Amino acid sequence: MKTSRIAAVFMLVSIFSAGVALAHKVNLFAYVEGGKIHTESYFPDGRMVEGGTVRVFDSADTLLLEGTTDTGGLFSFPIPKVDDLTIVIDAGMGHKNSFQLKRTEVEAGK
Template identity: 75%
Template sequence: MVFCSAAMAHKVNLFAYAEGGKIFTESYFPDGRPVEGGKVLVFDGHNTKLLEGKTDDKGLFSFSIPKVDDLNIVIEASMGHKNNYKLKKAEVEAGK
């Protein structure tokens, strides 16, 4: 018998890093499946939306660094799965 909490049922993992002037993201479910076609939203440190895009079939999405600032990256996947990743300004600066 398998039990799953409501919080775990709607969990999605998101990882991001800056390198070579770009931000790279990877989104996946707890079972390891990639988030395909997930909506990625990027906000600056003042919660202003900078851009949005979609993950590919491997759960990946990358974009040019839009602004050297704290970035809040949000993934919205199917069935209410949602998470965010905060990339600090220093990390963004280092990835320029």
């Protein structure tokens, strides 16, 4: 009887923890084309991240640029540096994610 109570409590905690983790998820995709880097940001339910802050860092973790997503969750910018780049989206209220672009991808898109 005691074991089943512990199992029930564990299951409830697991269920509520999973919901909290999913609630703070945001998706970010980036690609290089024609000398520009294009980003797309959206929530798991398909809503676009409008007004999210996009930050771009080089391999030394130096901030290269910052911008804001449009109503379609898009943000594009000229290649700031040929390097491994980390692109971070901050959609507010704990919704944050990052995307890695390798130096080879950046070079290929020039």
